[in-house]
Amino acid sequence: MEPVLDVSARDTWPAPLDRTPEQNLAILAYEKTEKMPYKYQVEVALALKSGRDVVCIAGTGAGKSMAFILPLFLGSKTIVWIVSPLNFIENQMAKNYQKFGLSAVAVNASTITPELILDIKKGKYQVVISSPEAYKDANKLRGALLSKELSSWQHITVVDEAHVIHTWANTCIEASSLESGFP
Known part of the structure; x- marks a missing residue:
């Protein structure tokens, strides 16, 4: 599973106005949780926030719970x-x-x-x-x-x-x- 952004390369993260919605949510989540979400988690969260029905199937410990709550960081x-x-x-x-x-x-x-x-x-x-x-x-x-x-x-x-x-x-x-x- 690939994180949205590399935490070890924070100095290369895009400036706020240059961020994609995925990057923006990932950074918000990182600031709140100190965990960088995976791409699939952000995709699930943005789909939920937009009102779409989503089925997320992932193994134990894969981070499904993070995907559920990411929409809450968007206000x-x-x-x-x-x-x-x-x-x-x-x-x-x-x-x-x-x-x-x-x-x-x-x-x-x-x-x-x-x-x-x-x-x-x-x-x-x-x-x-x-x-x-x-x-x-x-x-x-x-x-x-x-x-x-x-x-x-x-x-x-x-x-x-x-x-x-x-x-x-x-x-x-x-x-x-x-x-x-x-x-």
Whole structure:
């Protein structure tokens, strides 16, 4: 995998007005995370930011999670909803994203409160990570996901660990059930 820019050659990076959108996002990400993103991560992020549907298949440790959050470094009202199978992964992802200066929260049985749901609706969090069950349940995240307060925001939905979707069959959200109310 090839990084967008060579970190060891910072003095050769293009001047701000000469940068491509890919280089600009890579430098923003590097400043926030101290990690230079790979070309595929930036391509995925720019496609997501432009509203395109994206399928990103990469191995464990290849940096898919970075691709999910790069659009947040471009500003504007964007929220990333991540569907994750395990509380441990949810909590770990939230902590990692917080290290990059992002407001991220894992929503699960040990963290969910009415106040947390209100904070999500108010746009306090840029990244919300939870289980398929929580997104389906009207008493949990479904109300926030479909809220009027976030209707003008760009929503990016990520299914992490998609290879286990078949085990979620009885609890997974059917896209058609959200279609009519999705902002």
